[in-house]
Amino acid sequence: MPEIFNCFPLTVFKDTLGLPTGYRRRLGECAVEAWEASSKAGQDRHNAWTGDRNGVECLHHEPEFQELFRALRERLQRYLSALSADAGRLELFFTRAWGTLSERGQKIQRHRHNQSHISLVYYPLKAEGTGNLVFHDAEPANEFTPGLFEPHSLSEGLLTASNILNSELVNLPVAEDDVVIFPFKAYHATEPNETDQPRVSISADVVVALKDAAGVEYVMPPVRHWRSAEGF
Numbered sequence: 297m298p299e300i301f302n303c304f305p306l307t308v309f310k311d312t313l314g315l316p317t318g319y320r321r322r323l324g325e326c327a328v329e330a331w332e333a334s335s336k337a338g339q340d341r342h343n344a345w346t347g348d349r350n351g352v353e354c355l356h357h358e359p360e361f362q363e364l365f366r367a368l369r370e371r372l373q374r375y376l377s378a379l380s381a382d383a384g385r386l387e388l389f390f391t392r393a394w395g396t397l398s399e400r401g402q403k404i405q406r407h408r409h410n411q412s413h414i415s416l417v418y419y420p421l422k423a424e425g426t427g428n429l430v431f432h433d434a435e436p437a438n439e440f441t442p443g444l445f446e447p448h449s450l451s452e453g454l455l456t457a458s459n460i461l462n463s464e465l466v467n468l469p470v471a472e473d474d475v476v477i478f479p480f481k482a483y484h485a486t487e488p489n490e491t492d493q494p495r496v497s498i499s500a501d502v503v504v505a506l507k508d509a510a511g512v513e514y515v516m517p518p519v520r521h522w523r524s525a526e527g528f
Contacts, residue, residue, distance in 0.1 A: 315420075
């Protein structure tokens with residue numbers, strides 16, 4: 297009998313933080329307040345507002361967000377454990393954190409966070425119908441001829457069905473209080489918000505460095521060993 301082996305999966309970690317409802321509402325309000333006060337660069341009828349493009353990318357330094365980031369730190373440890381990475385040898389740094397707001401018809405276009413190692417997104421406010429998270433495979437491993445797995449192939453009859461073996465995107469359902477963690481290289485986007493309620497999320501970038509580089513060739517060296525070139 298023939299067998300199918302699926303190799304090299306992308307692992308996406310999802311969990312519910314269990315933060316109190318009132319606190320989640322306050323986090324969402326902070327993102328909305330930042331949106332209201334910003335220039336709304338990059339936002340239009342189709343594109344969501346993102347705080348990283350509007351000078352609001354340091355939420356991890358805000359006192360009101362500390363409870364959130366303590367919970368995120370613990371989930372990051374679980375993510376590393378799922379990948380059998382020794383978290384005790386690694387130091388994690390939140391380098392950027394910002395809110396996003398999507399109104400009706402708006403979405404976040406496909407992108408990835410090349411300036412980080414790990415990306416995450418948390419949903420303090422997310423009503424049903426406001427759109428899910430979508431992961432894109434830029435180079436599907438099974439696509440034996442270019443363009444075969446693009447959506448038009450179904451309507452043109454080149455594919456008889458869409459499944460996990462021939463999909464270039466995966467829709468990941470997310471709900472309020474969910475966090476999703478994944479490697480920076482994973483292209484991702486969102487579905488359009490189809491309601492009159494805003495979808496609010498908080499994204500963060502994480503950089504990983506060794507605690508001790510002795511005997512280790514790879515992974516970023518300890519930050520304490522760094523020295524600015526301006527100091528010479």
